[in-house]
Amino acid sequence: MKSFILWVLIFCVIPLLAFAQEVFKDNFPNGKPELRWAAFPFFNLDNLEGKKVSDAPDGDGGIGVLGNKNVGGFASLSYAVTPEVENFYLEAYLYCPVTEEEKGPLVGNCFFNRSCSW
Numbered sequence: 001m002k003s004f005i006l007w008v009l010i011f012c013v014i015p016l017l018a019f020a021q022e023v024f025k026d027n028f029p030n031g032k033p034e035l036r037w038a039a040f041p042f043f044n045l046d047n048l049e050g051k052k053v054s055d056a057p058d059g060d061g062g063i064g065v066l067g068n069k070n071v072g073g074f075a076s077l078s079y080a081v082t083p084e085v086e087n088f089y090l091e092a093y094l095y096c097p098v099t100e101e102e103k104g105p106l107v108g109n110c111f112f113n114r115s116c117s118w
Contacts, residue, residue: 022085029060029062030060036081037064038078038081046078
């Protein structure tokens, strides 16, 4: 039995630990950010903030909100300050308000590729 447990550790558990991936997430529990967020340069200097809401999609009482209070009428962009990552995927809930007005809010996700030039 001891040799079986040792075999499982050597050939199953240890290799899986080598491929463990770091997870960066922010659910804004009770309206508080879990990650450090920063305003993206060359856009409005607004930053993503947490907001307390009782009907958050994941049930933890908070969401992230990015407004454009500093200038108004133009897109704001904010990013989570994390180490550089490769081979990643993103899961997100986006709230997209619908308006009958001529103008409405911009909603979306953005990915920055360091090899791109601005």
